[in-house]
Structures are given as structure tokens and as C-alpha cells.
Amino acid sequence: xxxxxxxxxYRYRQARAQVLAESDTCIWCGHPGADSAxxxxxxxxxxxxxxxxxxxxxxxxxxxxxxGRKCNNDKGDKLPSEYERLRTxxxxxx
Numbered sequence: 001x002x003x004x005x006x007x008x009x010y011r012y013r014q015a016r017a018q019v020l021a022e023s024d025t026c027i028w029c030g031h032p033g034a035d036s037a038x039x040x041x042x043x044x045x046x047x048x049x050x051x052x053x054x055x056x057x058x059x060x061x062x063x064x065x066x067x068g069r070k071c072n073n074d075k076g077d078k079l080p081s082e083y084e085r086l087r088t089x090x091x092x093x094x
Contacts (some may be wrong), residue, residue: 006049019043027056028071029064042077065077 006012014038023031034057041047041054047055059071075083 004027004043006043007080011050013027015050015055018052020057023057025057026059026064026071028058028075029069031059031064031066031067034058034060034071035062036072039077040080042079044077046080 019037020034024032024034026032027037027038027040035060037055038058039049039054040049040056058075059069061072063070064071
């Protein structure tokens with residue numbers, strides 16, 4: 001996280017909490033239980049680090065309980081035009 005000072009700022013933490021309070025459905029795999037917020041347009045590619053419309057719920061370090069993905073790692077710093085949201089209907093751990 002070198003150079004990512006905004007991730008520890010109160011303003012970002014407040015926006016992250018609001019995003020997760022509104023929804024816990026991951027923007028990457030579509031499963032519930034997201035525990036982190038990710039920038040839809042990465043900050044490294046010009047996205048606003050604090051804009052609520054640029055943040056979406058995503059599975060972080062713990063991963064998705066349904067499909068096992070670490071969605072934030074899989075998405076990386078791709079723009080929405082560079083990826084298609086994963087679509088899975090299988091609960092691999094059921």
C-alpha cells in the first residue's frame with residue numbers, strides 16, 4: 001500500500017462504511033458478504049478516491065464464502081472496460 005495514504009484517512013473510512021451499509025453484494029463475483037470497498041475506477045487510473053459512486057462492495061482478504069475468490073486481488077487495478085463481472089451461480093462450499 002505504498003503511496004495509498006487515503007486508505008487510512010477518516011474520509012475514506014467513512015465512505016467505505018456507507019458503501020458497505022448500503023449493500024454487501026460483491027461488484028466482482030455477485031455473492032453477498034463483501035467485507036471491503038473497492039474503487040470501481042482505480043485511483044491509479046484517475047478515479048476519485050473518496051466519491052461514493054466510485055466505490056463498491058467487494059470481498060477482501062478473507063475472500064468470498066460462496067466461491068472462495070479473493071475478489072479484490074482478482075480485480076486488481078482494472079478499469080470496468082477491461083473486465084467483465086464474474087458470474088457464478090454455484091456455491092462451491094454448499
